[in-house]
Amino acid sequence: MKDLYLIQITTIFKKEFARWSRIWIQTILPSVITMFLYITIFGNFIGERIGEINGLAYIHFIIPGLIIMPIISNSYMNVVGSFYSGRFQKSIEELFVSPLSSHVILIGYVMGGVSRAFVVGFVVYIVSLSFTSIPVHNVFLAIFLTLLVSFLFSILGFINAVYAKSFDDINIIPTFVLTPLTYLGGTFYSIYNLPEAWQTVSMFNPIAYMVSAYRYAFIGVEDLNTYGAILLMFILIFMLYSLAIYLLNKGIGVKN
Amino acid sequence: MTKYALEIKHLNKTYRNGVIALKDINLNVEDGDIFAFLGPNGAGKSTVIGIITTLVNITSGEVKVYGKDIIQHPEITKQMIGVVPQEYNLNQFIPIIETMVNIGGYFGLSKKQALIKTQELFEDLGIWHKRESTPRELSGGMKRRLMIARALIHNPKLLILDEPTAGVDTELRLTMWDFFKKINNDGVTIILTTHYLEEAERLCRNLSIIHHGEVVQNSPMADIMSSSRKHTYIVRTDSKITNKNIFEESINIIDDKSCELTVDNKTSITEIITKFNQSNINVIDILSKRNKLEELFIELTQK
Numbered sequence: 001m002k003d004l005y006l007i008q009i010t011t012i013f014k015k016e017f018a019r020w021s022r023i024w025i026q027t028i029l030p031s032v033i034t035m036f037l038y039i040t041i042f043g044n045f046i047g048e049r050i051g052e053i054n055g056l057a058y059i060h061f062i063i064p065g066l067i068i069m070p071i072i073s074n075s076y077m078n079v080v081g082s083f084y085s086g087r088f089q090k091s092i093e094e095l096f097v098s099p100l101s102s103h104v105i106l107i108g109y110v111m112g113g114v115s116r117a118f119v120v121g122f123v124v125y126i127v128s129l130s131f132t133s134i135p136v137h138n139v140f141l142a143i144f145l146t147l148l149v150s151f152l153f154s155i156l157g158f159i160n161a162v163y164a165k166s167f168d169d170i171n172i173i174p175t176f177v178l179t180p181l182t183y184l185g186g187t188f189y190s191i192y193n194l195p196e197a198w199q200t201v202s203m204f205n206p207i208a209y210m211v212s213a214y215r216y217a218f219i220g221v222e223d224l225n226t227y228g229a230i231l232l233m234f235i236l237i238f239m240l241y242s243l244a245i246y247l248l249n250k251g252i253g254v255k256n
Numbered sequence: 257m258t259k260y261a262l263e264i265k266h267l268n269k270t271y272r273n274g275v276i277a278l279k280d281i282n283l284n285v286e287d288g289d290i291f292a293f294l295g296p297n298g299a300g301k302s303t304v305i306g307i308i309t310t311l312v313n314i315t316s317g318e319v320k321v322y323g324k325d326i327i328q329h330p331e332i333t334k335q336m337i338g339v340v341p342q343e344y345n346l347n348q349f350i351p352i353i354e355t356m357v358n359i360g361g362y363f364g365l366s367k368k369q370a371l372i373k374t375q376e377l378f379e380d381l382g383i384w385h386k387r388e389s390t391p392r393e394l395s396g397g398m399k400r401r402l403m404i405a406r407a408l409i410h411n412p413k414l415l416i417l418d419e420p421t422a423g424v425d426t427e428l429r430l431t432m433w434d435f436f437k438k439i440n441n442d443g444v445t446i447i448l449t450t451h452y453l454e455e456a457e458r459l460c461r462n463l464s465i466i467h468h469g470e471v472v473q474n475s476p477m478a479d480i481m482s483s484s485r486k487h488t489y490i491v492r493t494d495s496k497i498t499n500k501n502i503f504e505e506s507i508n509i510i511d512d513k514s515c516e517l518t519v520d521n522k523t524s525i526t527e528i529i530t531k532f533n534q535s536n537i538n539v540i541d542i543l544s545k546r547n548k549l550e551e552l553f554i555e556l557t558q559k
Contacts, residue, residue, distance in 0.1 A: 004364040011361025018354075090345035094406075097309045097339050098362035099331040256271065256303075256312045 008104045009111070012095075016112020020078055021119075027078070028120055031070035035124045038066050039131050042188065053190050054221050063128045064218040065187030065211045067121050068149060072182060072207070073174060075117035075150035079109050079157035080170045087161065092254060102248035106158060106241070113154030114147065121146055134218065141226075142217040148233045149210050153178075155240040162244075162253040181207045191223045206232060260320070261287045261414045261445035262308065267317030269303050269469075277303040278469045281317070285462070287413075290436070290446045292456035292463035292477070296557050300469040301449045302342060305418050309339045321414060335363065338412035340403045342419045342449075346391040352402050353378075353387040356409055363410035370409060377405040380435065396423045404432070408439070415439065417448045421455060433459055453553060465556050472556045487521045490514065492541040493532060502535050503528075516545065 020027040039059065043066075047058035054061065086092035095105055128134060136142050156173070164170045185207035191199055202208045209229035216222035247253070262285040269278040278300050285291045295301050306312030308319055310330055319326045321333040347355055353374060360370025378384035381401040383394075391399055400420060407415060417436070421429045429452075436459060440446050450456055456463060457477065465473040473480075492514045500507050508516040517528065529539045 007361055007364050007366065011358055014361075015354075015358050018350075086347070089348055090343065091347040093311060093341065093345045094347075094359055095362065096311055097334060097337070098359065099334040099364075100362055101331065251311075251313060254311070256306060 005101075005104055008100055009108050012100075012105065012108025013111040013115070016078070016082060016109060017115050019082055020112065020116045027074070027116060028123065031074055031120050032123050032127060035066050035070055036127050039063065039128055043131060053193070056219060056221060057132070059132050060134055060219055061190075061215070061221075062188055063125075063132075063134055064215040065185070066128070067124050067218075068211055068214045069182050069187060070124055071117040071121045071146060071150055072153050072178060072210075074120045075113040076153040076157040076160075076174060076178065077170075078113040078116045079154045080161045080164070080173075081157075082112065083109055083158055083161035084164045084167070084170050087164075087253060088167070096251070096254055102245050105248060106155070106244050109158055110151055110154040113157060114150040117150030117154075118146060121150075136218055137220040138217050142214070145210070145214050145217055145230075148230065148237065149214075152233055152237050152240065155237065155244050158244050159240065159247065162247045164253075178207075181205050182211075184208075185211045186223055187211055206236065209233075259287060260284050261289065261322060262447065263318075263320040263323075264304070265318040267304070267307065267319060268315045269300075269307065269312065270315045276469060278307075278315075281466070281469075281471055283464055283471060283474065285414075285445060285447055287322075287445055288440070288443065289462055290440050290448065290460045292460035293447055293449045293466065294453070294456060294463060294553060295449075295466035299466045299557075301466055302418060303469075304466070305339065305341075305416055305447075305449065308416060309337060310334065335410065336413045337416065338407035338410065338414070339416045340400075340407045340418060340420050342422065344391070344399055344403070346399065346402065346406075348392050349390060351388045351390055352383070352394070355391075355402075356406060359406050360409045365410065373409055373411075374405070377408055381405055382431075397425065397428045400424055401432075404435075408444075412444065414445045414447070417446060417450075419449055419451065421450065421452065429455070465553060467557045486518050487523075488516060488518045488545040489525075489528065490543040490545055491517050491528065491532070491539055494538040494540055495536075497537060499535055502531050502537075513540075 039062075042062055043059035047062070050058045052058065083092065086095075160170060160173050184202065185205050186202065191202045191208060191212075194202065209224050209232050212222050212224040213226040213229035216226045262283070264281055264283040267278055267281040270276050281300075281304065293301055293304070303312055307314055308321070308326065310326060314327065321336055324333050324336075326333045346352075353371075356374040357367055357370045360373065361367070365373070374387070375384060378387060381404060383398050383401050383405070386394060386398060391402065394402065400423070404417075404420060420436075421432055424432065433455065436446060436448075446459075448456065448460060460477055462476050463473070463480070464471050490510070494513070496512045497509060497515055500509070503517060503519065506518040510516055519528065525542055528542065532539050
């Protein structure tokens with residue numbers, strides 16, 4: 001049985017990996033170019049005028065946030081795009097007439113999103129090295145956080161794909177929820193530089209915790225408690241994973 | 257070992273919008289059978305197939321595949337079923353050989369095992385040369401064959417074919433019939449839905465006709481062929497048929513000197529010829545239009 005599950009998960013993962021890597025110009029390159037521009041403009045041109053934040057050069061301060069931004073968006077978009085496309089073509093029925101458990105389907109898709117997020121994150125990091133030398137404070141924590149963040153947003157993308165009724169619906173959450181939360185999550189500034197009211201508001205933004213933890217993993221500086229951020233991510237993963245499994249078991253969005 | 261490949265008991269389905277699709281369906285398909293599941297569009301055939309393959313949720317009732325309940329043991333029953341859906345549901349963007357390897361993987365086959373089986377199936381179905389093409393590059397007939405191959409990758413014991421030859425030319429249809437007979441001889445039970453009644457007549461040993469979500473006929477094909485109450489003949493005459501009241505039964509004029517005559521099956525050919533003669537018309541030729549299944553189908557579904 002273990003072998004069966006392993007073959008099944010590997011198959012879905014390979015299918016997903018092949019899907020995004022085959023069209024890397026559409027999936028990987030745009031994020032890399034966008035982050036290259038961010039680092040050039042904000043890190044280099046504007047950053048030199050801003051000076052330091054928390055005793056760090058501005059370019060060093062923003063790079064962890066600029067790495068986590070495409071990790072969030074790519075893990076999310078990979079799963080929402082792939083699963084919804086399968087629903088649209090009805091090829092998703094292949095999964096549901098096969099002896100795959102809901103856990104296998106979900107983990108397979110999530111692994112696809114995680115793999116894309118890792119590749120994008122790594123490439124953006126390499127690109128950032130061409131601007132400035134930024135040694136990683138805690139490599140294992142950075143990898144662990146990349147895993148948690150991409151896992152979390154892959155599940156979220158999956159849930160979005162289940163409910164989406166058109167291709168427009170798969171862009172609503174990224175555009176109107178994720179992007180604002182990411183920009184307001186302290187990528188370009190320290191939360192403690194905000195007015196007090198906005199500091200309080202930021203405490204309710206889960207992405208602020210992720211950006212802070214990621215910054216700690218890279219440069220050893222945190223706005224918010226890193227352990228708290230990890231705990232929050234585990235709780236969110238548990239809740240969203242349970243919801244996704246429930247939706248799969250019920251066949252919502254797929255079964256009649 | 258259970259005698260039945262499929263057992264359906266008191267199956268009901270009501271969709272969320274209130275549409276009652278199935279009403280107390282009871283059906284048994286014997287192991288090794290080729291079973292025709294017929295009905296007009298919207299009768300509920302695809303709903304039944306959707307339920308068997310778990311793509312449609314059951315409202316009430318019980319469905320067993322080789323004695324295993326599809327709700328309690330979905331992973332076991334799915335391993336025994338192969339399904340060819342009515343609509344194309346292929347991933348349009350990947351080579352078809354990759355589709356086969358993926359499906360094989362879902363059923364627990366290694367890549368090597370899936371490739372061996374794929375080659376065997378693709379060669380049998382005549383699409384091996386197209387293995388690197390995507391479905392977008394295939395003709396309608398090739399897509400149908402691909403879907404059949406995909407359904408057979410894991411050696412299912414029960415194959416469900418939902419309109420497998422729709423839109424396929426006559427020559428290919430005959431080839432596919434031979435293929436279905438071959439796999440049935442190899443031990444695969446087949447459930448076939450089709451609008452080509454000749455297909456059901458040629459292939460199937462038992463049949464069910466469903467209408468408005470209810471089973472209205474469930475019997476061996478042989479019984480139907482011998483029990484039809486009506487029979488249709490094509491009659492050619494030497495002179496114009498002017499009197500349509502020669503017979504009490506239905507008579508359709510095809511042209512000046514030929515007609516289609518539907519009579520009670522107790523009426524002999526001699527009686528038919530005699531009646532024409534009494535109207536001063538000589539019968540030159542009389543052919544039996546052998547469409548008993550079609551007659552029964554129309555009789556049951558036009559009530």
